[in-house]
Structure formats: structure tokens, C-alpha cells
Amino acid sequence: MAALGRARRRRTPDLEEGESYYVSMTDMMVGVIFIFIIMLSYFALQFRQSTQALTEAKHPETAALLQTATALTPRDVTVEIDEKARVLCVPETVIGGAGQDRRCFSFGPPTKTTRKTAAAGEAQGTLMRFLDADLRDAGAPLAGDTAGGTLYFRADQLFEPNSATLSAGGRKIADDVAASLAKRLPCLSYGGPTTSTCPEGEAKLALVNVVSQTSIDAFTPEGQNAAALALKRSAAFHQALTGAQPVLGALRSAPADQPGSQPLLRVASLGQSQEGASRGGDDQTVSIQFQMAQ
Incomplete structure (x- = not known):
């Protein structure tokens, strides 16, 4: 009987160590899930704000481009515009070219979507x-x-x-x-x-x-x-x-x-x-x- 009691006392620390390990893993998983929920909420909020900004913008195409253009720098540029043909021309050097030619772009009328x-x-x-x-x-x-x-x-x-x-x-x-x-x-x-x-x-x-x-x-x-x-x-x-x-x-x-x-x-x-x-x-x-x- 004494030997059996000693065996039981020796197994008790092992059981406590196993329970502690289980609790630690559970806490870690809860923490990971909590972090995941925070990240998901953040990205959902960002997506909602971006979508709202695009749908409510007066010029949705411009709003979309401005979201990707993060390094715009102001420049003094002389442009040529044919309003009837809706063509805009800028010097090629303005957009990274080395020549003296012009680069021209067409543009549409302002959207009337309200x-x-x-x-x-x-x-x-x-x-x-x-x-x-x-x-x-x-x-x-x-x-x-x-x-x-x-x-x-x-x-x-x-x-x-x-x-x-x-x-x-x-x-x-x-x-x-x-x-x-x-x-x-x-x-x-x-x-x-x-x-x-x-x-x-x-x-x-x-x-x-x-x-x-x-x-x-x-x-x-x-x-x-x-x-x-x-x-x-x-x-x-x-x-x-x-x-x-x-x-x-x-x-x-x-x-x-x-x-x-x-x-x-x-x-x-x-x-x-x-x-x-x-x-x-x-x-x-x-x-x-x-x-x-x-």
C-alpha cells in the first residue's frame, strides 16, 4: 500500500504539468484568434472606407488613381489643351522622357453621376x-x-x-x-x-x-x-x-x-x-x- 501511494504521488506532478501545457496552448490559440479578428476588422474597415470614397467621389476614376499614387510631386508645367477634341499634351520630359516631343492624352467630359x-x-x-x-x-x-x-x-x-x-x-x-x-x-x-x-x-x-x-x-x-x-x-x-x-x-x-x-x-x-x-x-x-x- 505504501508503494502504491508513492507511485500515485509521483504521477501527480506529471498530470499538473500536462494540464498547464494544455492551458498555455489554449491561451495562445485564443490570443492568435483575437489578433486575427482585429486584423480582419481593420481591413474590412479600410475596404469600406475606400469603397465609400470611390462611390461618392465626383470623379471615381480620379479617386481610384489617387489611392494608388502615393508620391505625387507638384511641378510647374505648360500644357496644351484642345477642349473641343478633348486632347491634352505635355512635354515628354515631364513624364520621364528625354526627347523634345510632346505626349498627348485624351480625356472625357466630367461624369455627371450624382x-x-x-x-x-x-x-x-x-x-x-x-x-x-x-x-x-x-x-x-x-x-x-x-x-x-x-x-x-x-x-x-x-x-x-x-x-x-x-x-x-x-x-x-x-x-x-x-x-x-x-x-x-x-x-x-x-x-x-x-x-x-x-x-x-x-x-x-x-x-x-x-x-x-x-x-x-x-x-x-x-x-x-x-x-x-x-x-x-x-x-x-x-x-x-x-x-x-x-x-x-x-x-x-x-x-x-x-x-x-x-x-x-x-x-x-x-x-x-x-x-x-x-x-x-x-x-x-x-x-x-x-x-x-x-
Whole structure:
């Protein structure tokens, strides 16, 4: 028993040494992770500041160049400028050359992109991402990319053949689209219900256009009928949207008492004359185009 007790006492320092080693390694790993988090936060802040400086700059290209040019030195230089042709010439010696020639550069007019325009583009991009996610979650058959500010649908998935009557599947699509629009558009327009969730000063929509597009042979009765069918389908889809969500019919591009105020949702059709075009309108598409106010 005495020998067993001595053996246990000899193992105790080994156990304590192992625990100490484990604690030291844990502390070191926590310290490394903490340093990594600090570095990541610093670079994220720098990236955000740089991005904000570029997007809000009056001349983004110049702002980008100034971020890389860290050793600019002032010089007294005589330059020649042709404002009409937008050409600027400087002596070659100014930019490190040894000859007596000139180096000329073209320049464009000042960009007119304003903070308001940038905000409108950002608001449209956010809107399209939300609509895309809503409709894909609902299983709506979107055709094409929504990043350009347009939702595309094939007419044969919405309407009965050679008709402006919505099919059962088309009515389901219209209901899904209307539900998403009713959730997203009131904050970007006038005349709808206002909620506290709408951001202050957010850009507004100028127009949401329901457009039916088709290729036609404009010189035949069939082609002219296809053009008329395209307009009827635009109107039918518009009516299905506003019927499913009446709030969409109340939305306007500007306050109702302001001159030029129009309903936000409107209708259009586009028929392009083309040889070999379909005569029955079975190649038509119906799209919803979103245009921001500038």
C-alpha cells in the first residue's frame, strides 16, 4: 500500500504539468484568434472606407488613381489643351522622357453621376434581388436574368394558346408576382400605405411597365393580329396583378397633387417586324420593367 501511494504521488506532478501545457496552448490559440479578428476588422474597415470614397467621389476614376499614387510631386508645367477634341499634351520630359516631343492624352467630359443617381441604382439592385428571391421561392418560372431591372416570363406559360386569357398556371404566377410587388413597391412609390420600415429618403420608382414583346410580320393580317394580341396580354397581366393586390393600382410615380403624376403600373407592347416571325404570337414574352426616378 505504501508503494502504491508513492507511485500515485509521483504521477501527480506529471498530470499538473500536462494540464498547464494544455492551458498555455489554449491561451495562445485564443490570443492568435483575437489578433486575427482585429486584423480582419481593420481591413474590412479600410475596404469600406475606400469603397465609400470611390462611390461618392465626383470623379471615381480620379479617386481610384489617387489611392494608388502615393508620391505625387507638384511641378510647374505648360500644357496644351484642345477642349473641343478633348486632347491634352505635355512635354515628354515631364513624364520621364528625354526627347523634345510632346505626349498627348485624351480625356472625357466630367461624369455627371450624382449621389442621387448612385442611390437610385443601388435601390433598384436591392429591389431586383428581393423580387428574384421572392419569386424563386414561390416557384415562379422566371426567364432570364433579373439584374438588368426586368422580370421576364414566357407568354405560353401565362396564357392560353393564341389568347389573352390567363391559364391556371398563369393566374398562379400572377398571384405570386403581385404578392411580391405589393410587399416591395410601396416604399419606392407614392399613394400606398406607409410603414415605419420604409427607409428615410429612399429613391423612388418612376415607372413599372408591363410589356408584352413579340416578333411579327407587320405586313400580314396574322402579324397585325399578333401585335394586337401582345397589347391585350399586357393589359390582361396588368389587370391580374392589380386584381390580386389592389394596392398596386393605387401606387403612383409622384404625389397625386403633383403635375405629371401617373399610375406607377402601366402597360405597353412592343412588336418588331421580322422575316419568318411567328404568326400566332407563341414566341411572345411578358416582362415587368422597373425604372427609377433620376
